[in-house]
Amino acid sequence: MLLARLAEASRAVADASARSRKTALLAEVFAETEPAEAALVIAYLSGRLPQGRIGVGWNALKAPPPPAAAPALTVTATDRALTALAAVAGPGSRAARARALDALLGAATAAEQAFLTGLLLGEVRQGALDAIALEAVARTTGAEPGAVRRAVMLDGSLPRVAAALLSDGPAALGRFGLRVGRPVLPMLAHTAASVTEAVTALGAPCAVEEKLDGIRVQVHRDGDTVRVFTRSLDDITDRLPEVVAVARAASGDRFVLDGEVIAVDGTGRPVSFQRIASRVGSRADVTAARAALPVTPVFFDVLAADGEETLDLPGAERHAVLAGLLAEPLRVRRLVLPDPADPGGLAAAESFLADTLARGHEGVLVKALDAPYAAGRRGRSWLKVKPVHTLDLVVLAAERGHGRRTGLLSNLHLGARADDGTFVMLGKTFKGLSDEVLRRQTRELGALAVADDGFTVRVRPELVVEIAYDGVQRSPRYPAGVTLRFARVVRYRPDKTAAEADTVARVLDEYRSRNPGDTP
Numbered sequence: 001m002l003l004a005r006l007a008e009a010s011r012a013v014a015d016a017s018a019r020s021r022k023t024a025l026l027a028e029v030f031a032e033t034e035p036a037e038a039a040l041v042i043a044y045l046s047g048r049l050p051q052g053r054i055g056v057g058w059n060a061l062k063a064p065p066p067p068a069a070a071p072a073l074t075v076t077a078t079d080r081a082l083t084a085l086a087a088v089a090g091p092g093s094r095a096a097r098a099r100a101l102d103a104l105l106g107a108a109t110a111a112e113q114a115f116l117t118g119l120l121l122g123e124v125r126q127g128a129l130d131a132i133a134l135e136a137v138a139r140t141t142g143a144e145p146g147a148v149r150r151a152v153m154l155d156g157s158l159p160r161v162a163a164a165l166l167s168d169g170p171a172a173l174g175r176f177g178l179r180v181g182r183p184v185l186p187m188l189a190h191t192a193a194s195v196t197e198a199v200t201a202l203g204a205p206c207a208v209e210e211k212l213d214g215i216r217v218q219v220h221r222d223g224d225t226v227r228v229f230t231r232s233l234d235d236i237t238d239r240l241p242e243v244v245a246v247a248r249a250a251s252g253d254r255f256v257l258d259g260e261v262i263a264v265d266g267t268g269r270p271v272s273f274q275r276i277a278s279r280v281g282s283r284a285d286v287t288a289a290r291a292a293l294p295v296t297p298v299f300f301d302v303l304a305a306d307g308e309e310t311l312d313l314p315g316a317e318r319h320a321v322l323a324g325l326l327a328e329p330l331r332v333r334r335l336v337l338p339d340p341a342d343p344g345g346l347a348a349a350e351s352f353l354a355d356t357l358a359r360g361h362e363g364v365l366v367k368a369l370d371a372p373y374a375a376g377r378r379g380r381s382w383l384k385v386k387p388v389h390t391l392d393l394v395v396l397a398a399e400r401g402h403g404r405r406t407g408l409l410s411n412l413h414l415g416a417r418a419d420d421g422t423f424v425m426l427g428k429t430f431k432g433l434s435d436e437v438l439r440r441q442t443r444e445l446g447a448l449a450v451a452d453d454g455f456t457v458r459v460r461p462e463l464v465v466e467i468a469y470d471g472v473q474r475s476p477r478y479p480a481g482v483t484l485r486f487a488r489v490v491r492y493r494p495d496k497t498a499a500e501a502d503t504v505a506r507v508l509d510e511y512r513s514r515n516p517g518d519t520p
Contacts, residue, residue: 001032001033001034001037001041001074001075002071002072002073002074002075003071003073003074003075003078003108003112003115003116004071004073004109004111004112005029005032006029006041006044006045006075006115007109007111007112007114007115008111009025009026009028009029009045010045010115010118011111011115012025013025013026013045013132014404019132022132023132023135023136023139024136024139025136026045026132026133026136027136027137027139027140029041029045029136030042030136030137030140030162030166031140033166035163035166035167036076037075037076038159038162038163038166038167039159039160039162039163040075040076040078040079040159041075042133042137042158042159042162042163043159044075044119045133046130046133046158046159047118047119047122048119048122049082049119049120050079050159051082051083051086052086053122054082054085054086054120055086055097056085056097056101056120056121057121058121058402058455060097060098060101061101061105061117061120061121062454062455064102064105064113064117065102065105065106066106067105067106067108067109067110067112067113068106068107068108068109068112069109070109071109071112072107073104073107073108073109073112077107078104078116081100081103081104082104084100085097085100085101085104088100104116114403117402117403118402118403118404121402121403130152130158133158133162134148134149134152134158137158137161137162137165137166140166141165141166141169141170142169142170143165143169143170143173144170147170147173148161148165148173149376149377150176150375151173151176152176152185152376153184153185153374153375153376153377154176154177154178154184154375155176155182155184156182156183156184156185156233161173161176164176177309178256178303178304178309178311180220180221180222180254180255180256180304180307181220181222181225181227182220183218183220183227183229183233183235184218184256184303184375184376185233185375185376186216186218186231186258186375186376187258187301187373187374187375187376187377187379187382188377188378188379188382189365189378189379189382189383189384190378190379190380190382190383190384191383191384191385192366192383192384192385193385194350194385195208195346195349195350195352195353195364195366195385196346196349196350197385198366198383198385199337199340199345199346199349199366200340201380201383202340202366202368202381202383203340204340204368204369204370205316205336205337205338205339205340205368205369205370206336206337206340206366206367206368206369207315207316207319207334207335207336207337207366207367207369208334208335208336208337208349208352208353208364208365208366209300209332209333209334209335209364209365209366209367210332210333210334210356210359210361210364210365211356211361211362211363211364211365211384211385211386212260212262212270212298212332212361212362213262213270213272213273213361213362213471214260214261214262214263214270214273214276214295214298215230215231215260215261215273215276215277215280216230216231216258216259216260217229217230217231217236217240217243217258217259217260217261217297218230218231218233218256218257218258218303219243219247219256219257219259219297219299220255220256221247221248221250221252221253221254221255221256222253222254223253223254224248226243226244226247226248228240228243228244228247230280236280238286239279239280239281239282239283239286239289240261240280240295240297241286241290242290242294242295242296242297243261243295243297246296246297246326246330250325250326251324251325251326252305252306252324252325254304254305254306254307255302255304255305255306255325256302256303256304257297257299257301257302257303257322257325257326258299258300258301258302258303258373259297259298259299259300259301259332260297260298260300260332261276261280261295261296261297261298262276262295262296262297262298263275263276263279263293263294263295263296264296265516267516269359269360269516270359270360270361271293271515272471272473272474272514272515273471273473273485274473274474274485275293276293276295279292279293279295280295296330297330298330298331298332299322299326299330299331299332300322300331300332300334300365301318301319301322301373302318302321302322302325303373303375305321305324305325310373311372311373311375312372312373313372313373314369314370314371314372315367315368315369315370315371315372315373315381316369316370318373319334333356335348335349335352336369337349349364349366352364353385357387360514362386362470362471363384363385363386363387364384364385364386365382365383365384365385366382366383366384366385367381367382367383368381368382386470388468389468389469389470389471389510390466390467390468390469390490391416391466391467391469391484391502391506391507392464392465392466392467392493392496392500392501392502393414393415393416393426393464393465393467393501393502394414394415394416394417394423394461394462394463394464394465394498394501395412395413395414395415395441395445395459395461395463395464395465396413396414396415396423396425396458396459396461397412397413397456397457397458397459398410398411398412398413398441398445398456398457398459399411399413399428399455399456399457400454400455400456400457401430401438405430405438407442408438408439408442409438409441409442409445409446409457410430410433410438411428411429411430412428412429412430412441412465412489413425413428413456414426414427414428414429414465414467414484414487415461415501416480416501416502416503416504416506416507417498417499417501417502417503417504418503418504419503419504419505421499423461423498423501424478424479424480424504425478425479426478426480426482426483426484426504426507427475427478427483427484427487428487429467429484429487429488429489431486431487431488431489432468432488432489432490433489437489437492440492441463441492444463445457445459445463448460448462448463461498462497462498463492463498464492464493464494464496464497464498464500464501465489465490465491465492465493466489466490466491466492466493467484467487467488467489467490468487468488468489468490469484469485469486469487469488470485470486471484471485471486471514472484472485472507472510472511472514473485473511474511474515474518474520480504480507480508480520481520482507482508482511482520484507508520
């Protein structure tokens with residue numbers, strides 16, 4: 001298949017507003033796809049590269065060679081070129097990578113270049129993400145969408161499942177199931193504004209559990225073999241010997257557990273997510289890293305026990321299985337509410353949240369006791385409740401968008417007010433921006449521009465924007481030594497002047513309150 005066909009489909013899907021139309025457009029492409037190319041086609045139209053990140057940034061793409069006059073580049077040839085590009089390393093690699101990239105882009109038409117640029121930058125935002133691609137595969141092959149979804153959840157790869165379906169039809173789904181040792185996509189939660197809202201929304205017996213701010217892990221044990229995977233299914237077994245030891249000490253010998261890796265300080269309070277992420281992400285001497293910051297797993301669910309799936313068991317039964325495998329200190333703290341309408345139970349749940357926050361954790365999860373484990377889905381039977389932090393910050397600059405946001409000012413540079421009236425940058429965000437807001441901020445920031453290097457437009461610090469964020473973490477990249485975690489735009493504040501923006505001092509105070517004794 002020509003890459004031009006995918007570029008054409010990507011643009012058509014981006015322009016379509018109805019989900020049904022997006023699904024139909026993708027189904028047409030999949031019907032034309034040879035089984036051998038199915039995994040690549042699915043991956044590309046889902047906005048990802050099979051090679052993962054290959055180290056190509058905007059600077060390498062901003063001046064592409066002249067495009068080809070007619071399409072000739074195939075999907076398979078593109079994959080070979082990207083695999084070769086990802087493998088370039090060593091002395092002279094920068095020049096070699098530039099030549100390889102130019103050769104690939106030079107073989108592409110203008111439409112294909114735009115599509116490739118979006119893929120390489122992770123900005124194929126045409127809405128053809130996994131959920132829609134999955135529905136399109138089901139439609140093309142005549143498979144039941146729920147069965148396809150389950151196969152993908154348990155296998156962890158939509159391209160792999162799709163390739164099997166396009167080759168062998170719905171019967172291929174029987175090959176996909178949970179296997180101890182192979183990670184599955186974790187169940188995720190929706191958000192509720194309060195514990196009372198969450199309990200009321202579930203309307204059934206539920207458990208309120210501490211929401212720990214650690215690294216999500218999935219732990220597989222098969223006899224003496226233990227493997228530890230992240231939320232994104234990366235194998236980090238060798239970096240977490242403490243977790244391996246806990247798994248080997250459990251009463252069962254063939255299971256899959258879901259939990260978090262956390263660390264506590266000398267007072268028993270949890271340390272910041274950033275420190276844990278640094279420890280888990282480090283490939284340095286594990287013994288030294290362990291001595292500097294020992295971690296411990298805390299588990300809240302079980303996906304398999306004694307080699308048998310427990311995914312479809314109600315939550316209450318899964319917790320009983322978990323309790324049979326692990327001692328209480330290794331299980332997340334929880335409060336069970338048998339009657340969601342009981343005022344006393346609701347009061348106890350609110351008190352549980354307050355105590356959890358006082359202990360330094362980030363909130364709670366409210367889980368229906370009768371619900372199965374919906375691997376890979378953001379289920380309505382799990383609702384997370386945590387305080388929402390907001391700041392009013394000033395826009396200092398904006399970066400020109402790519403892909404669907406070409407021609408718009410997108411990624412905002414955010415600043416807080418210093419004592420001398422200047423502004424100190426705390427980070428960037430492009431999240432939370434609707435198409436309407438993007439267009440409006442492009443006009444308004446353009447009118448405030450004071451410098452433009454072709455990529456970043458610096459503006460007079462006049463526009464105030466309300467930013468929601470999950471916390472403050474240390475960052476040497478920014479002048480104050482901290483940045484905002486998961487920052488996203490709530491709204492612009494035309495009612496506020498820059499002089500009324502929040503201060504750097506407030507942000508630093510918040511950081512110190514969560515990290516006593518640590519001064520960024």
